[in-house]
Amino acid sequence: MTLEFTLTRNPSPASAEARAAVVAEPGFGRHFTDHMVSIDWTLEGGWSDARVEPYGPLQLDPASAVLHYGQEIFEGMKAYRRADGSVWAFRPEENAKRMQRSAARLALPQLPVELFVEAVRQLVEVDEAWVPAGGEDSLYLRPFMIANEVFLGVRAAQTVRFMVIASPAGPYFASGVKPVSIWLSTEYNRAGKGGTGAAKCGGNYAASLLPTQQAAEHGCAQVLFLDESGSDLEELGGMNVVLVKADGTLVTPESDSILDGITRNSLLQLAADAGHAVERRAVTLAEWREGIADGSITEAFACGTAAVLTPIAALKSPTETIGDPDAPAGPVALALRKQLTDIQYGRAEDPHGWMVQM
Ligand code: PLP
Ligand code: COI
Numbered sequence: 001m002t003l004e005f006t007l008t009r010n011p012s013p014a015s016a017e018a019r020a021a022v023v024a025e026p027g028f029g030r031h032f033t034d035h036m037v038s039i040d041w042t043l044e045g046g047w048s049d050a051r052v053e054p055y056g057p058l059q060l061d062p063a064s065a066v067l068h069y070g071q072e073i074f075e076g077m078k079a080y081r082r083a084d085g086s087v088w089a090f091r092p093e094e095n096a097k098r099m100q101r102s103a104a105r106l107a108l109p110q111l112p113v114e115l116f117v118e119a120v121r122q123l124v125e126v127d128e129a130w131v132p133a134g135g136e137d138s139l140y141l142r143p144f145m146i147a148n149e150v151f152l153g154v155r156a157a158q159t160v161r162f163m164v165i166a167s168p169a170g171p172y173f174a175s176g177v178k179p180v181s182i183w184l185s186t187e188y189n190r191a192g193k194g195g196t197g198a199a200k201c202g203g204n205y206a207a208s209l210l211p212t213q214q215a216a217e218h219g220c221a222q223v224l225f226l227d228e229s230g231s232d233l234e235e236l237g238g239m240n241v242v243l244v245k246a247d248g249t250l251v252t253p254e255s256d257s258i259l260d261g262i263t264r265n266s267l268l269q270l271a272a273d274a275g276h277a278v279e280r281r282a283v284t285l286a287e288w289r290e291g292i293a294d295g296s297i298t299e300a301f302a303c304g305t306a307a308v309l310t311p312i313a314a315l316k317s318p319t320e321t322i323g324d325p326d327a328p329a330g331p332v333a334l335a336l337r338k339q340l341t342d343i344q345y346g347r348a349e350d351p352h353g354w355m356v357q358m
Pocket of ligand 2: 076077172305306307
């Protein structure tokens, strides 16, 4: 399916100086580019009115379904500037497909993959000057979809809007690649069997905010959730988790209530290419605890678009600390991180054809 995009340029874009200041030191998620993309959907008419327009507040009726029942999904992806100035997105079709899976679970319409990728491309093209060039900075892209039907009945909305906004971004963790401690949520779960855990919907993140606050109170950067039984690892508030064994095997939770991370899939592919064994299976907390104690688990890391790959030094809970909070980053995590970012920034060959020029 193709739609023609119209472009309405922002009549008062940020000044070159203001933009340069943001791009030089973007932080995470605080600054936005001059434009945004919107595409509307109705049950009768399907997708229409694809447009690039000035970034700005939405006019939303207070009775819009999204404000009451949380019928919303989103994606997170990045565009990277290479040394030659060109700008490339990482596996945008994977984000498009995952958004379709999230849409199916949240009873939202499926945006065609080509239209998703084109929407992102249009925004990157018009706001190209906002793509940072330095270090590990990039343009973070946030596609999302909201139910904007004005109706308080509880059913799937019949009018919806898809949007893309963009934000120059540095590392999610201010500490960069320095290992972090994470907090084990023993009190709360993020998702349950048959719930929305595998979908990227706002409600999952709302559920993670209180435990994330508790993590911060204990000096931890993120929270780790277990499954309902309290035995198996699931994922962090905004990242997947991977353990590394002494023999080089990578182990990561397989569960139908966690997000199928594109960063994790890519890192595991790179690890397999390099000869590591990779196991996707149920992983218990006890296995992590015992593996640290007997030396059979040597590293752990978190991974996701925003966090890239962040080593986990220790897992803390009210009753124990697994690992050493002062442990340095492990060699497997560091090597995989370098391989992935070299591909993303065009410093290394892209053997799987992951990068798409914008
Ligand atoms: N798990 C959760 C809950 C997330 O929010 C994210 C980030 O998007 C991930 C995992 C990692 O997914 P990805 O690597 O596709 O960004
Ligand atoms: C992402 O990595 O894109 C996320 O959505 C997670 C969040 C920590 C920003």
